[in-house]
Amino acid sequence: MKSKYQKIKGTFDILPPESFMWKQIEDILRNISEQFSYEEIRTPAIETINLFKQNVGYETDVSKEMFTWKDQSNLEIVLKPEMTAPVVRAYIESGFYRSQPLCRLYYIDSLFRREKPQKGRQRQFNQFGIEAFGSASIEQDIEVIMVATGSLKALSITNSVLHINNIGSPETRKKYEEVLKKYFTQNAKNLSNISKKRLESNPIRILDSKEKEDAIIIKNAPIIKELLTNNESNNFNSLLSNLDALDIKYEENPYLVRGLDYYNGTTFEITTQSDRSQNALCGGGRYDFLVEKMGGPSTPAIGFAAGIERMLIESNYQIQKNKVDIYISSNSSENSSKCFLIIEQLINKGYKIFYDTNKKNIKNQAKDAQKKNASYLLVIEDKITLKTLQSNEELSISNVEHLFQVLKTQ
Numbered sequence: 001m002k003s004k005y006q007k008i009k010g011t012f013d014i015l016p017p018e019s020f021m022w023k024q025i026e027d028i029l030r031n032i033s034e035q036f037s038y039e040e041i042r043t044p045a046i047e048t049i050n051l052f053k054q055n056v057g058y059e060t061d062v063s064k065e066m067f068t069w070k071d072q073s074n075l076e077i078v079l080k081p082e083m084t085a086p087v088v089r090a091y092i093e094s095g096f097y098r099s100q101p102l103c104r105l106y107y108i109d110s111l112f113r114r115e116k117p118q119k120g121r122q123r124q125f126n127q128f129g130i131e132a133f134g135s136a137s138i139e140q141d142i143e144v145i146m147v148a149t150g151s152l153k154a155l156s157i158t159n160s161v162l163h164i165n166n167i168g169s170p171e172t173r174k175k176y177e178e179v180l181k182k183y184f185t186q187n188a189k190n191l192s193n194i195s196k197k198r199l200e201s202n203p204i205r206i207l208d209s210k211e212k213e214d215a216i217i218i219k220n221a222p223i224i225k226e227l228l229t230n231n232e233s234n235n236f237n238s239l240l241s242n243l244d245a246l247d248i249k250y251e252e253n254p255y256l257v258r259g260l261d262y263y264n265g266t267t268f269e270i271t272t273q274s275d276r277s278q279n280a281l282c283g284g285g286r287y288d289f290l291v292e293k294m295g296g297p298s299t300p301a302i303g304f305a306a307g308i309e310r311m312l313i314e315s316n317y318q319i320q321k322n323k324v325d326i327y328i329s330s331n332s333s334e335n336s337s338k339c340f341l342i343i344e345q346l347i348n349k350g351y352k353i354f355y356d357t358n359k360k361n362i363k364n365q366a367k368d369a370q371k372k373n374a375s376y377l378l379v380i381e382d383k384i385t386l387k388t389l390q391s392n393e394e395l396s397i398s399n400v401e402h403l404f405q406v407l408k409t410q
Contacts, residue, residue, distance in 0.1 A: 010123025020322040033106035043086040049076040065113040079112035092296035102134040120310040129305035136300035156316040163253040166236040223254035282306035327369035330380040
């Protein structure tokens with residue numbers, strides 16, 4: 001039967017047993033974050049549009065792909081398309097900078113962009129990420145990269161490559177934009193149409209182009225490394241030396257600038273060695289001036305975000321099946337009170353149960369218990385019987401205490 005209603009284009013349902021797989025993946029990401037003492041933050045699904053337009057950049061893909069509308073009070077609202085700006089807003093608004101000078105946060109959240117749906121990226125998508133506030137040290141950069149690479153390793157993603165660059169201070173970046181604009185202007189006739197538009201508005205964004213005609217021009221473009229100050233170069237070399245010491249493999253990418261305007265200093269991206277057009281798993285970097293720009297105190301910061309859908313595609317992690325400890329069968333309503341008293345005690349002991357409230361016949365219940373990977377079938381009638389499904393062994397149970405004794409010895 002065809003449903004009267006269908007989900008909106010670019011969205012998807014996560015149903016069992018897939019939802020159980022998602023839970024396992026999210027638990028792994030939470031555990032890794034919390035091992036490094038990052039704490040979870042949750043922000044609203046909706047924000048004011050200026051939060052992103054004024055801080056992410058007018059000419060970025062994020063700003064162009066936002067879902068926006070005006071509410072009854074004429075306030076322009078957006079479904080959040082990325083997480084850093086909302087986290088920074090919450091960090092400032094809550095006064096975390098006063099109570100936690102070194103503040104480490106992580107999130108797992110749904111985001112929204114009106115882009116072309118494709119495998120691993122829908123219009124509603126899910127991200128895992130971390131944000132670290134209050135430290136400008138190279139050690140903080142290393143820790144963030146360790147969380148990123150460690151997360152992929154924990155998910156058994158082995159075909160990934162860490163790309164890394166340093167885009168310097170805003171002053172260095174401005175000089176680089178001038179050099180790039182001059183270079184791309186000399187090659188303007190061979191640029192793609194989208195890059196020709198970026199040449200005037202934001203020439204550094206041309207380096208993000210995936211258009212074939214731009215690739216050969218970008219390949220010969222000036223690199224920002226030549227414009228870095230001595231201090232910026234020394235910091236970058238120190239970062240690379242530490243990554244070498246930790247045996248974290250990387251490739252220097254002089255054209256990696258990231259697609260958002262707030263980045264400075266260290267930038268990185270982790271991609272898969274696949275032929276897919278969308279092969280980025282994770283990306284991040286420093287944004288030392290964003291907190292102050294948004295009205296907070298001068299605060300160095302760094303973070304990254306990773307697409308959960310894309311990680312699931314690349315993961316070789318052995319997902320555990322959702323299991324039921326005890327499948328409970330009772331075909332008589334007269335035994336309902338007895339059932340629920342036993343269920344309550346089983347739940348209090350930590351057992352996972354499934355109670356067949358449809359009261360199918362015992363043969364069908366046994367088949368259903370097998371499908372649910374149950375360890376036991378507990379039949380509660382005038383007498384109580386416990387069946388071990390793997391061995392088909394049956395035991396007569398005299399009371400609840402006897403039941404727990406038997407379960408404890410299994």
